[in-house]
Amino acid sequence: MVHVKLEDIWxxxxxxxxxxxxxxxxxxxxxxxxxxxxxxPSGEGKTTILRIxxxxxxxxxxxxxxxxxxxxxxxxxxxxxxxxxxxxxxxPFMNVFDxxxxxxxxEHVPKEEIRKRVLEVAEMLKIDNLLxxxxxxxxxxxxxxxxxxxxxxxNADIILMDEPLSNLDAQVRVLAREExxxxxxxxxxxxxxxxxxxxxxxxxxxxxxxxxxxxxxxxGDPLELYRQPNNSWVxxxxxxxxxxxxxxxxxxxxxxxxxxxxPLPEKFKGIIKSNKVILGIRPENIEISKDGDIEGVVxxxxxxxxxxxxxxxxxxxxxxxxxxxxIKREKGERVKLKFDYSRIELFDAESGVNLMIKNG
Amino acid sequence: MKLxxxxxxxxxxxxxxxxxxxxxxxxxxxxxxxxxxxxxLISLDVSDLFPKxxxxxxxxxxxxxxxxxxxxxxxxxxxLILASSTALISILLAMLTGYALSRLNIPAKKTLAAxxxxxxxxxxxxxxxxxYLMFAKFHMLNYIGLIIAYTPGTSIFAAFLAKxxxxxxxxxxxxxxxxxxxxxxxxxxxxxxxxxxxxxALTAILSFSGAYLDFALAYAFLLxxxxxxxxxxxxxxxxxxxxYASAPAYNLFAAGSVIMGIPLTALFIASQxxxxxxxxxxxxxx
Numbered sequence: 305m306v307h308v309k310l311e312d313i314w315x316x317x318x319x320x321x322x323x324x325x326x327x328x329x330x331x332x333x334x335x336x337x338x339x340x341x342x343x344x345p346s347g348e349g350k351t352t353i354l355r356i357x358x359x360x361x362x363x364x365x366x367x368x369x370x371x372x373x374x375x376x377x378x379x380x381x382x383x384x385x386x387x388x389x390x391x392x393x394x395x396p397f398m399n400v401f402d403x404x405x406x407x408x409x410x411e412h413v414p415k416e417e418i419r420k421r422v423l424e425v426a427e428m429l430k431i432d433n434l435l436x437x438x439x440x441x442x443x444x445x446x447x448x449x450x451x452x453x454x455x456x457x458x459n460a461d462i463i464l465m466d467e468p469l470s471n472l473d474a475q476v477r478v479l480a481r482e483e484x485x486x487x488x489x490x491x492x493x494x495x496x497x498x499x500x501x502x503x504x505x506x507x508x509x510x511x512x513x514x515x516x517x518x519x520x521x522x523x524g525d526p527l528e529l530y531r532q533p534n535n536s537w538v539x540x541x542x543x544x545x546x547x548x549x550x551x552x553x554x555x556x557x558x559x560x561x562x563x564x565x566x567p568l569p570e571k572f573k574g575i576i577k578s579n580k581v582i583l584g585i586r587p588e589n590i591e592i593s594k595d596g597d598i599e600g601v602v603x604x605x606x607x608x609x610x611x612x613x614x615x616x617x618x619x620x621x622x623x624x625x626x627x628x629x630x631i632k633r634e635k636g637e638r639v640k641l642k643f644d645y646s647r648i649e650l651f652d653a654e655s656g657v658n659l660m661i662k663n664g
Numbered sequence: 665m666k667l668x669x670x671x672x673x674x675x676x677x678x679x680x681x682x683x684x685x686x687x688x689x690x691x692x693x694x695x696x697x698x699x700x701x702x703x704x705l706i707s708l709d710v711s712d713l714f715p716k717x718x719x720x721x722x723x724x725x726x727x728x729x730x731x732x733x734x735x736x737x738x739x740x741x742x743x744l745i746l747a748s749s750t751a752l753i754s755i756l757l758a759m760l761t762g763y764a765l766s767r768l769n770i771p772a773k774k775t776l777a778a779x780x781x782x783x784x785x786x787x788x789x790x791x792x793x794x795x796y797l798m799f800a801k802f803h804m805l806n807y808i809g810l811i812i813a814y815t816p817g818t819s820i821f822a823a824f825l826a827k828x829x830x831x832x833x834x835x836x837x838x839x840x841x842x843x844x845x846x847x848x849x850x851x852x853x854x855x856x857x858x859x860x861x862x863x864x865a866l867t868a869i870l871s872f873s874g875a876y877l878d879f880a881l882a883y884a885f886l887l888x889x890x891x892x893x894x895x896x897x898x899x900x901x902x903x904x905x906x907x908y909a910s911a912p913a914y915n916l917f918a919a920g921s922v923i924m925g926i927p928l929t930a931l932f933i934a935s936q937x938x939x940x941x942x943x944x945x946x947x948x949x950x
Contacts, residue, residue, distance in 0.1 A: 360839050360843070379847075381843070383843075396859075407845060
């Protein structure tokens, strides 16, 4: 059952003669109990989508359906969604208990019941010992738990989260991520989560939506999208380091670029229409090896501890290689690269669409 | 090194004591005058500064005398009602204006904010005459007229402050309250007003003391009816300052000032606590 549906959502801001089309036809169907992460660069309107779903902003075009019902004219309070904003917005003038109880107080839930439900979520989030503290006495991680508790206490089946982990330190963040995932699996709300952090998105999402240029560029299983990006933008955005994209030409049975040539993998034969393609290969699928068939010069070495990113210049292109071997390489060193041909993706040079996907 | 520290401390204390003398002496002088039996100002002899006798004559006279249908307690009551209503309306007006300027999408917002800022520089007494003429035309030379005349003057500066205060409140506080089930106006009352409490308190103090201590406009509006007078007009009259022929009774005037000062001091103390608390909780967010 489609729980949240966005249909051709447009949002246009007018600023002094300039119009900015932030969202240009967003389509998204979110199933019940999905953990959907909307991932995109900063300033691309991710928060705008959440605010439109919550009813805090009105879209200029398109429709929002919640639980199968048209929600365009519903006010925020009638939409029965919960929200965790980026800065948590835990009211400084109330203690933790009153903060968590606030949504229930608004609904005039009986006092006893409020107590019971607040204690329940507080225990679940391990903040039951903080209930009489003021927010100013809490750490960032604790504030984030209070904000999540406040969202959970309403029993809303749709929870919107706007980068709730971005204000935490790296270590706390990884823990919080795991807990959030467990919580979602246990309680089963539909969560729509917005972030610009790829690692967060890939680890949390049951479904990943990539937002760019005011459109959903890709929507699906995060690992699928990672392995087989449906277009060249997704390829260039997902992954750190991102996929290598090289402008190439198909000549006969070979892919040629910068005077180098590699054989055209079997799976592409017969589906190539135009000669101009973009070759995509993930840095972890390239090896620096003596029996490689592509020659290049080391341009830059990024040592990151567990692996090294080596930037290799091949003609006009820089190819990044994730190197797990601990061999010190010097700038200017001549190396040979060996591609894992089975992991090569080809994109149309003009539209950027993945050739494999285009042809089903 | 230690000696240095003591010298530094000594110097700062000398300066502080000197300043305390200047700020406390006038208050002390007024209080002493109010307990004096003689209507004249006590002469500035050191021995007179520590009175041998304390008389409550001035207070008794002030609190019991009936002045042609008016009395000082009645005037104080009038003043309190007038000042409180002015304060309440000013708070509401200032906060609503500030909220609109800060949050809502209204045309010419920047121009309006700048205009409000400039208007606050006009001296308020300059408007007394036109206000009098205007309200006379509307037959509103009474309390309601006076409150309507006071509020824009006090709330316009407060509106500008309110705008700045609301600007600094992250909108997510309001958004989350709206998602949780409050309407926009409820959010304004329960969240915005509470988060901007320092400004609410400041507006309350400014507008309350402005209306409470005003003489010029109240005198122009309310003079014909003695029972309607405010404490400032009443005191002016009771102490004989209105009548040039009689000798002014300064002890009465001083006693009246002390009585008038009580609610004002109470308000300051109460709101000072509220403001520091509000500031500290606000600081906790950042």
